[in-house]
Amino acid sequence: MTRRDLLKSAAGTAALASLLQADSDTALPGIPHFAPTAKRVIYLFQSGAPSQIDLFDHKPALAALRAKELPDSVRQGQRLTGMTATQASFPVAPSLFTFAQYGQSGAPVSELMPHTARVVDDLCFIKSMNTEQINHDPAVTFCQTGFQLAGRPSIGSWLAYGLGSENKELPAFVVMISQGSGNMSDQPLYDRLWGSGFLPSKYQGVKFRAGNDPVLYLSNPPGVDPAMRRRYLDDLAQLNDVNLREFNDPEISTRISQYEMAYKMQTSVPELTDLSKESEQTFNLYGPDARRPGTFAANCLLARRLAERGVRFIQLFHRGWDQHTNLPKQIRGQAKDTDQASAALITDLKQRGLLKDTLVVWGGEFGRTVYSQGKLTADDYGRDHHPRAFTIWLSGGGVKPGLTHGESDDFSYNIVRDPVDVHDLHATILRTLGIDHTKLTFKFQGRHFRLTDVKGRAVTEVLS
Secondary structure, eight states: OOHHHHHHSHHHHHHHHHHHHHTSSSOOTTOOSSOOSOSEEEEEEETTOOOHHHHTOOOGGGGGGTTSBOOHHHHTTOOOOTTTTTOSOOBBOOOSSOEEEETTTTEEEETTOHHHHHTGGGEEEEEEEEOSOOSHHHHHHHHHHSSSSTTSOOHHHHHHHHHOOSOTTSOSEEEEEEEOSSOTTOOOOOGGGGOOTTSOGGGSOEEEOSSSOOSTTOSOOTTOOHHHHHHHHHHHHHHHHHHHHHHOOHHHHHHHHHHHHHHHHHHHHHHHHOOTTSOHHHHHHHOGGGGSTTSHHHHHHHHHHHHHTTOSEEEEEEEOOOOSSSHHHHHHHHHHHHHHHHHHHHHHHHHTTOGGGEEEEEEOSOEEOSBOSSOOOSSOOOOOEEOSOEEEEEESTTBOTTEEEOEEOTTSSSEEEOOEEHHHHHHHHHHHTTOOTTTOEEEETTEEEETTTTOOOOOGGGBO
16 A cells, blocks of 8 residues: 555545644644633744843942952853853953832843833843853754754744634734844844744744735735635635645645635735824834834834734844944944833733733843953943843733742852743743643654653743
8 A cells, every 4th residue: 555545545534634623723622721811922032142231130249340250160160152262361241231120029120221111010020041052043943942953843833833823814923023223243033933843834933024015925916906816716725625635735735724814914914014093102102113114113013913913923033132242332222122112012012901911021042141252341341142041021921020030140140049941931931821831742753742842841930
């Protein structure tokens, strides 16, 4: 019996039915495993790795240690990147920026983030994040897929697969990218970061571009009207259905559904991206950049509109945080890019009653070193990659507001309390959506894979 004959058999038909069920727009059987506190996620990914020491992880004792050598007892022989491994000296570089405590929670925030400071009581800081990856590509890949090598499904794809879609007119997983004003030659971002890996391709993220044509090839070409497009797709679906019956390939079913989604998006996407009905008050909230397509602020405003329309996973990538040199100047620009818009998104979601069931995540792939990369001067320093301790924040979606979880040492170098790794973060995100991370799996090449691989625990201490 050939493989084709087998797939045509009753066993093959049953297997295909199982695959097509996983290809539907509804949640997988048995999900949710718990009562969810969030329906959707907005992940504000700060690509390049923000310096926790200059933004949120205040270490006032460092002022007395400025320019002194980082103690060996702190570094503990931990590995360095190739960019600083040959340095003869590792001088401590305290932040040049002042901190103050804000809100009832008293969370310390740098002067670089005045708008974020006003919403700290809606945020949950995790100051004990850590990762095994020390370079950008594997670290970003790890944050997005739970594995440092390319090829696994991204977190948004896992959620689209497990939970399905709330809106049949828009993709379940949308991605937007903005370029920061910090490091203009920051690390590139690859489409595989929002890919579906070995999951059916309908679950990959759809990238929205800036401008009048946010999705490539979505608009009808000249001379093709909607009625003609509809007839074309109907005929194409019939041809694809013949192939589906012949070969029993679930990717053919995916292709049919994706053509239909593209047709629906011809109407839904222009309506989504038309900001003409947004109030002046809203634009003032997000800041002047909100009127410029492709900026982080404009993408945050679109993220709120996507959340309103039930898109399951919305990911904003903002490049420019990789500040090995000239950090004080570069980080000012990055903070200006993101501070007002991030805080505005929290405020806007809260005012519209959406924050309670929308989980917002802000953070990068790792942190930055306490020691200066290159020469330390009175007004300048750089910071190398640091995976051992960094800070992120969460808001909404059943997360405890006004809480700080975890703690780094006095050098923001090692974790001294409640470590949280990337698998733990993923497990926590899934938990807010009602998913047991050990039970959301997909069998591929004889193994049941999951986002959290073989590790991870939901950090229930930060959940309401």
